Amino acid sequence: MKERAGAPQAPMRARIVAAFGRNFLADAGGAGPLPCVARGKRSEVVCGDWVLLRPGDPATIEGVLERRNTLWREDAWRSKVFAANLDLLLVVTAAEPTPNLELVGRALIAASAEDIEAVVVVNKSELPATAALLARLRPLADCGYRLLQVCARGQPAQAVEQLRPWLSGRVSMLLGASGVGKSTLANALIPGLQARTGELSQALDAGRHTTTTTRLWPLPDLPAGSCLLDSPGFQAFGLNHLSVSQLQHAMPEVAARNGRCRFHNCSHRGEPGCAVRQAVEAGDIDRERYALYLRVLQELLQACGHPTA
Numbered sequence: 001m002k003e004r005a006g007a008p009q010a011p012m013r014a015r016i017v018a019a020f021g022r023n024f025l026a027d028a029g030g031a032g033p034l035p036c037v038a039r040g041k042r043s044e045v046v047c048g049d050w051v052l053l054r055p056g057d058p059a060t061i062e063g064v065l066e067r068r069n070t071l072w073r074e075d076a077w078r079s080k081v082f083a084a085n086l087d088l089l090l091v092v093t094a095a096e097p098t099p100n101l102e103l104v105g106r107a108l109i110a111a112s113a114e115d116i117e118a119v120v121v122v123n124k125s126e127l128p129a130t131a132a133l134l135a136r137l138r139p140l141a142d143c144g145y146r147l148l149q150v151c152a153r154g155q156p157a158q159a160v161e162q163l164r165p166w167l168s169g170r171v172s173m174l175l176g177a178s179g180v181g182k183s184t185l186a187n188a189l190i191p192g193l194q195a196r197t198g199e200l201s202q203a204l205d206a207g208r209h210t211t212t213t214t215r216l217w218p219l220p221d222l223p224a225g226s227c228l229l230d231s232p233g234f235q236a237f238g239l240n241h242l243s244v245s246q247l248q249h250a251m252p253e254v255a256a257r258n259g260r261c262r263f264h265n266c267s268h269r270g271e272p273g274c275a276v277r278q279a280v281e282a283g284d285i286d287r288e289r290y291a292l293y294l295r296v297l298q299e300l301l302q303a304c305g306h307p308t309a
């Protein structure tokens with residue numbers, strides 16, 4: 001039976017590849033990204049989402065399909081999802097400017113809690129201070145995290161070759177504090193990225209506000225499905241949606257000792273017979289990593305109204 005003229009077209013499956021407010025671009029496997037908008041006053045659609053898209057001018061997002069995982073960012077007012085359906089998080093740091101290891105540690109917790117593989121990328125490896133930074137990152141390597149040293153500005157081709165095996169066939173995201181060379185690395189991975197960013201800004205009609213746009217770019221010379229998500233820099237990861245149990249399983253050195261304490265519901269703060277505290281005292285758990293655990297734990301307890309002492 002033929003569809004009668006003027007009948008609405010059925011929604012199609014598409015992936016959000018750019019997001020700004022209620023304006024988006026979606027990839028439905030056609031000739032190019034489609035401009036689209038979300039229904040309702042508040043949009044919960046983020047870059048990386050798979051959605052049902054109803055064709056139109058612009059197309060309309062009818063619904064968001066189930067997410068495999070999410071990452072959250074946090075500001076003074078609230079936590080908000082900013083990316084979804086990732087396979088790999090590349091956490092970029094460098095010896096200059098002063099390393100923000102708090103951001104690195106929180107990013108790794110966020111990734112682990114969402115079952116996203118994470119790699120720490122030490123950029124500007126040519127700097128003399130890199131040796132001291134690697135020493136500070138040694139506890140992460142001891143926990144099983146992979147550390148990659150690259151020089152994105154001086155040796156971009158080598159940096160790309162080091163990252164290619166990790167990026168192949170995956171949806172990856174670069175994340176790092178301001179000044180660590182994340183943009184330089186992104187430009188090495190995606191030739192012509194700055195020009196393509198300008199084209200995207202025009203397509204979204206976002207004007208000067210496009211610096212807040214998240215984008216999902218296909219990676220050239222890699223298998224289909226290899227994409228890199230580029231997002232604006234920020235200083236705080238949203239972790240307040242986690243439970244205490246999720247936190248305790250998101251830090252490998254703590255997770256390895258869960259169930260070994262005297263009390264089954266041990267918070268690993270001051271309880272007697274705590275295997276985690278014993279490991280800290282014995283030098284088997286890094287004290288800075290343990291201090292990070294305590295800070296995040298206190299935030300979670302405050303967020304749900306529990307005592308923090």
